[in-house]
Amino acid sequence: MSYTIPAFLPFFIAALVALVLPHRFRYVLILVPLISGICLYISGDATASHSISLHTFTLELVEVDKLSLMFGYLFHLACFICLIYAMHLKDKLHFVAGLSYAGSAVGAVFAGDFITLFIFWELLAVTSAFLIFARGTKAATSAGIRYLMIQILSGVALLIAAIMHYQDVGSFDIDFVGLGSVASYLFLFAFGVKAAFPFLHTWLTDAYPEATPVGTVFLSAFTTKVAIYMLARTFAGEELLVYIGAAMTCFPIFYAVIENDLRKVLAYSLINQLGFMVCGVGIGTALALNGAVAHAFNDVIFKGLLFMTMGAVLTRVGHVNGSNLGGLYKTMPKTTLFCVVGAASISAFPLFSGFISKSMVMAAMIEAGHEYLWLMLLFASAGVFHHAGIKIPFFAFFAHDSGMRPKEAPTNMLIAMGIASVLCIAFGSYPWIVYHLLPWENAYQPYDLTHTLTQLQLLFFSALAFVWLNKMGLYPPELRSVNLDVEWLYRKALPKFGNICFNAMNAILDGLFRFKLLGRHLLPKRQAHAGANAATLTYRMVIGFVLLAIIAFITEIV
Amino acid sequence: MNQNKPNAEKIPFFDNPKNISIMLISFYVICGLLVILDFVVHRHIYVSFEEIPAFYAIYGFIACVVLVVIAKEMRKLVMRDENYYQDRDDTELNSQSTEDHSQESK
Numbered sequence: 280m281s282y283t284i285p286a287f288l289p290f291f292i293a294a295l296v297a298l299v300l301p302h303r304f305r306y307v308l309i310l311v312p313l314i315s316g317i318c319l320y321i322s323g324d325a326t327a328s329h330s331i332s333l334h335t336f337t338l339e340l341v342e343v344d345k346l347s348l349m350f351g352y353l354f355h356l357a358c359f360i361c362l363i364y365a366m367h368l369k370d371k372l373h374f375v376a377g378l379s380y381a382g383s384a385v386g387a388v389f390a391g392d393f394i395t396l397f398i399f400w401e402l403l404a405v406t407s408a409f410l411i412f413a414r415g416t417k418a419a420t421s422a423g424i425r426y427l428m429i430q431i432l433s434g435v436a437l438l439i440a441a442i443m444h445y446q447d448v449g450s451f452d453i454d455f456v457g458l459g460s461v462a463s464y465l466f467l468f469a470f471g472v473k474a475a476f477p478f479l480h481t482w483l484t485d486a487y488p489e490a491t492p493v494g495t496v497f498l499s500a501f502t503t504k505v506a507i508y509m510l511a512r513t514f515a516g517e518e519l520l521v522y523i524g525a526a527m528t529c530f531p532i533f534y535a536v537i538e539n540d541l542r543k544v545l546a547y548s549l550i551n552q553l554g555f556m557v558c559g560v561g562i563g564t565a566l567a568l569n570g571a572v573a574h575a576f577n578d579v580i581f582k583g584l585l586f587m588t589m590g591a592v593l594t595r596v597g598h599v600n601g602s603n604l605g606g607l608y609k610t611m612p613k614t615t616l617f618c619v620v621g622a623a624s625i626s627a628f629p630l631f632s633g634f635i636s637k638s639m640v641m642a643a644m645i646e647a648g649h650e651y652l653w654l655m656l657l658f659a660s661a662g663v664f665h666h667a668g669i670k671i672p673f674f675a676f677f678a679h680d681s682g683m684r685p686k687e688a689p690t691n692m693l694i695a696m697g698i699a700s701v702l703c704i705a706f707g708s709y710p711w712i713v714y715h716l717l718p719w720e721n722a723y724q725p726y727d728l729t730h731t732l733t734q735l736q737l738l739f740f741s742a743l744a745f746v747w748l749n750k751m752g753l754y755p756p757e758l759r760s761v762n763l764d765v766e767w768l769y770r771k772a773l774p775k776f777g778n779i780c781f782n783a784m785n786a787i788l789d790g791l792f793r794f795k796l797l798g799r800h801l802l803p804k805r806q807a808h809a810g811a812n813a814a815t816l817t818y819r820m821v822i823g824f825v826l827l828a829i830i831a832f833i834t835e836i837v
Numbered sequence: 838m839n840q841n842k843p844n845a846e847k848i849p850f851f852d853n854p855k856n857i858s859i860m861l862i863s864f865y866v867i868c869g870l871l872v873i874l875d876f877v878v879h880r881h882i883y884v885s886f887e888e889i890p891a892f893y894a895i896y897g898f899i900a901c902v903v904l905v906v907i908a909k910e911m912r913k914l915v916m917r918d919e920n921y922y923q924d925r926d927d928t929e930l931n932s933q934s935t936e937d938h939s940q941e942s943k
Contacts, residue, residue, distance in 0.1 A: 417924075418923060537909070657896060657900070658896075658900045661900040661901055661904075727881075728880075729878075729881040732875070732880065733893040734893075737896065739864075740871075742864070743898055744898045744902050745901060748902065748905055753905065759919045761918065763916075764915070771922070
């Protein structure tokens with residue numbers, strides 16, 4: 280059987296249907312990604328390509344290979360889980376925005392040329408912004424606008440890069456680009472913004488914690504993974520990416536440790552996970568690329584799961600500040616359990632999904648001879664367990680009793696989290712499920728004695744450090760605060776600088792105005808009686824004559 | 838991990854100091870076993886660092902302590918008041934809202 284319609288089409292149609300669908304029929308929407316995904320999986324490589332001709336230009340709407348298929352499946356799966364998670368909502372906005380957002384992501388990974396990609400790239404930005412605005416708070420609105428501006432900037436950079444690339448190469452086809460030309464650096468910037476490269480990452484940590492509980496789950500799945508997919512396609516094996524990736528794994532974990540908003544902690548740890556993928560892409564061997572792609576696959580599920588559990592807390596409690604949470608396991612036991620599964624997966628515990636993919640990148644790192652970078656990744660692995668694996672469940676569900684007794688999460692949320700948890704364990708225990716989808720030749724064996732033992736040692740002793748620090752009272756307490764990041768530049772410094780400039784300009788204008796007034800005073804005013812009038816005229820003529828003389832004198836000298 | 842006072846009525850599992858100490862002791866035992874295993878099992882060595890006995894255990898512990906210490910120091914540099922960028926009174930704190938926010942924002 281062959282899948283003959285463009286894979287993104289069902290999502291956009293479903294989004295339109297969702298606009299007019301009576302509320303009680305909303306469950307039908309869940310079937311869209313499910314059925315479309317199954318059809319796509321069955322059809323596999325045989326999925327039809329599509330292109331449309333616009334006058335002399337042909338848009339390659341759908342081009343299928345194993346890499347794009349893997350991300351295609353992933354986005355269908357993610358959308359399916361997200362929709363179940365959203366079913367308790369009464370507003371249509373989440374369904375419409377979520378479905379079109381997922382559709383844009385599917386469209387972007389199947390895009391065959393940069394112009395098609397650009398269209399879906401911008402659609403990703405626009406559709407997802409509504410998931411942030413939907414929160415309805417002032418903070419969410421301004422964060423959403425900042426998010427939108429940065430995302431659109433990335434799109435504009437992509438378009439300029441595509442046009443410059445066309446002038447260089449003569450084709451819009453998406454293929455290996457490699458660093459070199461100006462266009463390639465612009466591409467790297469465009470993808471780098473969406474992949475949350477260091478210094479370009481603040482839109483993520485700014486906007487994701489402000490979105491609605493459901494919105495953040497959607498957001499965490501698509502945008503960044505599309506960027507990773509594009510990097511794998513166009514910049515595989517670029518050495519620079521290894522260093523960028525290593526930096527991405529390390530710097531966010533420091534912020535994650537001191538951050539109070541638990542969804543922001545997860546946002547930072549999302550950047551950390553993206554770092555592993557970027558490293559994999561940068562190394563560029565089959566093992567590394569497989570690792571990057573597999574890790575993206577697993578990350579969507581476990582990071583989605585963690586965001587879902589925090590979304591459940593946010594829904595029931597109204598906030599996710601570590602400083603004011605604790606002891607929720609008493610009334611939210613199922614959510615707690617799912618959170619622990621997500622935490623174990625992201626920390627790469629054996630038998631959980633992170634284990635089978637993160638290790639591929641680590642192994643590839645050693646193979647490529649980057650020993651010190653490998654140490655950085657190992658540090659990041661210990662760190663991610665520390666902040667995402669222990670901190671999130673501990674401060675939300677255990678720690679000191681906050682006295683809050685919220686209800687267990689709504690049933691649909693529990694189902695969604697349950698599915699994600701089962702997937703995390705299934706992928707981790709039967710790596711074949713993920714491995715058989717991998718685009719490149721793969722013979723990696725995650726479960727050998729050395730690897731299992733060393734990973735367990737790393738994790739248990741990280742946990743031991745946490746216990747020790749806590750017992751000694753050295754662990755930084757959760758404080759309600761804001762931590763300065765690069766966003767300070769455009770949220771504080773730039774506006775302040777702008778204000779200073781504005782004030783300076785005002786002062787200058789003011790000075791000029793005063794000077795003008797002064798000049799006016801020098802000029803004699805016309806008076807009422809005729810004799811005086813003649814006198815002023817003469818006086819003015821004299822002044823004019825003197826001025827002319829001065830000008831003549833100056834020109835003579837020059 | 839959990840240092841909590843017991844509740845008067847029915848003590849929830851993780852609030853019972855007895856359970857906590859059992860969990861902690863078994864945790865320490867596992868940690869010890871993992872280190873002992875390191876000397877029993879022949880590990881594959883890929884990188885020179887790995888030759889250090891119990892390298893991963895030591896590294897994991899030190900990494901986390903260093904991480905936390907640096908992060909704590911970082912607070913002096915980067916931590917600001919919650920309303921530093923903008924007023925955040927729109928985050929409803931003590932409200933035990935059972936309804937979803939997005940439902941209200943309909």
